[in-house]
Amino acid sequence: MAVPPGALPRLHVITDTSPGVDTLGAVRAALSAGAPLIQVRVEDAATDRAAFDLALRVAALCADHAAICLVNDRLHVALAVGAHGGHVGAEDLPVDAARRVLGPKAIVGGTCREPDAGRSHRRAGASYLGVGPAHHTSTKDGLPDPLGAAGIRAVAQAVDIPVIAIGGVTPERVPDLLDAGAHGVAVVAAISRAADPFEATKSFLKVLPSFEGRREG
Numbered sequence: 306m307a308v309p310p311g312a313l314p315r316l317h318v319i320t321d322t323s324p325g326v327d328t329l330g331a332v333r334a335a336l337s338a339g340a341p342l343i344q345v346r347v348e349d350a351a352t353d354r355a356a357f358d359l360a361l362r363v364a365a366l367c368a369d370h371a372a373i374c375l376v377n378d379r380l381h382v383a384l385a386v387g388a389h390g391g392h393v394g395a396e397d398l399p400v401d402a403a404r405r406v407l408g409p410k411a412i413v414g415g416t417c418r419e420p421d422a423g424r425s426h427r428r429a430g431a432s433y434l435g436v437g438p439a440h441h442t443s444t445k446d447g448l449p450d451p452l453g454a455a456g457i458r459a460v461a462q463a464v465d466i467p468v469i470a471i472g473g474v475t476p477e478r479v480p481d482l483l484d485a486g487a488h489g490v491a492v493v494a495a496i497s498r499a500a501d502p503f504e505a506t507k508s509f510l511k512v513l514p515s516f517e518g519r520r521e522g
């Protein structure tokens with residue numbers, strides 16, 4: 306089911322499949338704390354079967370909590386598990402192709418780092434933009450220098466779709482990102498690698514505007 310316009314969740318919790326992390330435990334804790342959206346992201350080296358198995362379980366947990374489930378990169382997995390949509394970046398299908406694959410009602414997110422790409426993703430049918438890295442992150446290698454709040458602002462001012470800031474986001478950094486025009490944030494380590502992912506999720510929800518547009522049915 307599509308999310309009504311303007312009701313995209315503000316907290317996107319992204320799965321962490323790195324060694325030593327209890328991936329599903331963190332997802333369960335985040336959902337119990339009220340996380341409205343989980344994005345299933347696996348390492349590039351993971352098999353499609355591993356991605357599917359994780360996505361199936363996350364989609365079921367999301368359904369139990371009336372939360373939204375998106376799948377990163379692997380749109381066939383998104384379709385196979387009945388996810389609400391997917392997220393694509395520069396090495397994935399282009400946004401217009403992702404939109405064709407997932408259909409007109411799906412949530413389609415596209416990564417961008419500067420305003421022109423944001424405008425182009427919007428024209429191609431993106432529902433939202435993932436913009437980063439907002440801050441330094443050790444979760445993903447090979448990223449450009451952090452954009453900071455100014456870089457988030459530049460993209461947010463260029464488009465009329467929600468901007469989700471990603472990269473090194475902590476609760477303390479959320480207010481500046483919102484001031485810069487971000488609609489919300491996407492988070493890996495600060496939730497999945499927290500000592501208490503439930504409390505970490507609560508800390509994010511406290512600093513984000515309240516979200517009442519949870520998926521129905």
Ligand SMILES: Cc1ncc(COP(=O)(O)OP(=O)(O)O)c(N)n1
Nearest residue numbers: 377392393394395416435469471491
């Ligand atoms: C919300 C959000 N924003 C950005 C990304 C990054 O996607 P991408 O550039 O395709 O990189 P990978 O995550 O695939 O390594 C994201 N996943 N979510």
Ligand SMILES: Cc1nc(C(=O)O)sc1CCOP(=O)(O)O
Nearest residue numbers: 437438442444472473492493494
């Ligand atoms: C997967 C990803 N993409 C980014 C981008 O800027 O495109 S930053 C990032 C990692 C985000 O993890 P954390 O919350 O642990 O910093």
Ligand SMILES: [Mg+2]
Nearest residue numbers: 378393394397
């Ligand atoms: Mg990708």
